[in-house]
Amino acid sequence: MKLSQIADSIQWDFTPENEFTRPSRKTGYSFVIDSQDAKPLLVLYRMGPYSSHTSPLDRQPPQKLIQKALRSHRESPTWDGLYPVNEELRDWIRANLFNE
DSSP states (O other): OGGGGGGBBBOTOGGGGGGTTSSSSSOEEEEEEOOOSOOOOEEEEEEEEOOOEEEEEOOOHHHHHHHHHHHHHTOOOOOEEEEEOOHHHHHHHHHHTTTT
């Protein structure tokens, strides 16, 4: 899937911990860091009406950007090993993934 096809459905302010706390669940896409494996990955997070799904991206940002974002969130509790992206990663995503 080309990310440019879903650009209007990206929720840039999404955080995993508040997904199920809103009165009406939003559907669409976001980006999160999946830290379940030994090497954390940037993943596309799809929110459906009743469930969510992550898909690793073929093109990954430099690990130093991912690690920096993780360090800023390690203080807060994780939600299933998923962390929100920071502004620096958002900038990388916009510059590198939507122009393909």
